[in-house]
Amino acid sequence: MAVEETTRRVTKRRVRTRANLLDAAFEVFAAKGFGRVSIEEVCDAAGYSRGAFYSNFDSLDELFFALYQQRAELIAEQVSGALALDGPDLDVPAAVDRVTDVLVLDRDWLLVKTDFLVHAAREPAVAQTLLEHRARLRGAIAERLARARGHTALPAVLGDIDGAAHAVVAAYDGVTTQLLLDKDVEHARAWLKQLLTALLTDGSDTTHSATTE
Numbered sequence: 001m002a003v004e005e006t007t008r009r010v011t012k013r014r015v016r017t018r019a020n021l022l023d024a025a026f027e028v029f030a031a032k033g034f035g036r037v038s039i040e041e042v043c044d045a046a047g048y049s050r051g052a053f054y055s056n057f058d059s060l061d062e063l064f065f066a067l068y069q070q071r072a073e074l075i076a077e078q079v080s081g082a083l084a085l086d087g088p089d090l091d092v093p094a095a096v097d098r099v100t101d102v103l104v105l106d107r108d109w110l111l112v113k114t115d116f117l118v119h120a121a122r123e124p125a126v127a128q129t130l131l132e133h134r135a136r137l138r139g140a141i142a143e144r145l146a147r148a149r150g151h152t153a154l155p156a157v158l159g160d161i162d163g164a165a166h167a168v169v170a171a172y173d174g175v176t177t178q179l180l181l182d183k184d185v186e187h188a189r190a191w192l193k194q195l196l197t198a199l200l201t202d203g204s205d206t207t208h209s210a211t212t213e
């Protein structure tokens with residue numbers, strides 16, 4: 001029993017150490033950018049030694065990869081949850097409100113994600129992880145639109161449900177690029193709401209209006 005209890009304590013401590021390293025790395029990567037951060041800086045931010053780092057990760061690349069996967073899975077789960085709250089009828093403005101609250105507000109995540117995108121563009125294996133994450137987001141959106149089929153009409157120009165899901169993700173990409181440059185979160189959120197509402201309806205809903213450059 002003593003050995004089992006010690007093992008449990010070690011396991012819990014290691015899980016906590018790994019989580020703290022990931023949280024610290026997120027802050028450091030967001031502030032300085034991947035490629036400009038050393039292992040020592042991550043360790044200092046987390047309050048651990050290099051030994052603690054290497055007991056959890058083989059390299060900074062591995063940590064970055066784990067960090068991206070962790071945050072990407074959380075975002076995908078949040079989007080799925082936000083889209084699951086309506087009944088068969090899809091209340092587009094309400095659903096758009098919930099999704100944009102999840103997707104837009106964390107600018108630090110967008111900085112880290114952009115670094116990961118650039119990294120993935122040069123590393124095919126890493127690119128596959130990014131593609132899988134984007135597919136999960138599109139899948140969550142497509143699943144919700146499929147449940148609304150027969151209750152809520154989509155604009156014919158989008159083609160099918162998969163086309164609509166691709167359009168939503170593309171709109172998000174464009175708006176968040178602007179957000180990274182002008183740092184205007186409220187403007188980005190309002191513009192994305194207007195754009196997604198126009199994409200998923202006939203565009204006549206004027207509840208959410210905004211202007212963009």
